[in-house]
Amino acid sequence: MDKQPTIGRFAPSPTGPLHLGSLYTALAGFLQARSQQGRWLLRIDDLDTLRNIKGSADTILKTLESFGLHWDGEVYCQSRHIDVYNDIISDLQRNRLIYPCTCSRKKLTASVRKQAPPDIYPGICRNRQTPPDCPYALRIKTDNRIIAFRDELQGLIFHNIAEQDGDFIVQRKDRVIAYQFAVVIDDNLQHVNHIVRGFDLLDATPKQIYLQQLLGFATPGYMHVPIIVDEQGYKLSKQTQATAVDLTAPHGVIFKLLVLLKQNPPIELQQASVTELLSWAIAHWHPLLLKNTHAVS
Ligand code: GLU
């Protein structure tokens, strides 16, 4: 049987310029797709309007281009697909798989049973009969099924969705569609069949596979690459004030990232151009060198 061509994607949130950590994930995804002669798509995860920073989507695109990470096709913006998410929400509501939840964080903290793991919704609004008369979030009903998948770097994962996640939010009280929900629909719409992203999102994957099963979507392959951490062990992120990547010497940055991806680039390539470095890296991409690694620094 012919193998489907790989379709991967990079999905940054436009909450600031790219820092080394996000460029690391982008490079890993790019090398994975290109080494398989696959497509590499770009999506802007711009649903969380409160966190978006004006102009940062453009900055992200320019940065990727100056690092030679050229994507295929049009840029996909989540904010242009709100109707699609809403239609699917309505279908799930009709099938009683989604329910409104008016619980405040305070109420939840007070009601959590001692033995229950923290952050698991105790189901207070699950069987409510009357429509809510105040702002509400929408939650998806989970069941006791085991989600099992094999991450290409992190191995086999088994997860009981009701026990370990509980009924989770698909639309927030402020009407913003939750990341878990949108991402599953976007990946399906974009025909993504292979996802490369940071280890910090491994925990989100069972929820997304659960949604794929509910919606009848195929489950893509997953490769959760390590995250870059600082000296204190914290993930480089906009929250930890990680600085924007230096655009003045892109080849130096790519060389450093290839070292952090454990690809052992030959020292002679230290002076090579971005194009030369990337073609070497595509030809020699060996992701299994990152097996079982959660963080690098
Ligand atoms: N937009 C998400 C982030 O920046 C990534 C989503 C994903 O790769 O699934 O963390």
Ligand code: ZN
């Ligand atoms: Zn509730």
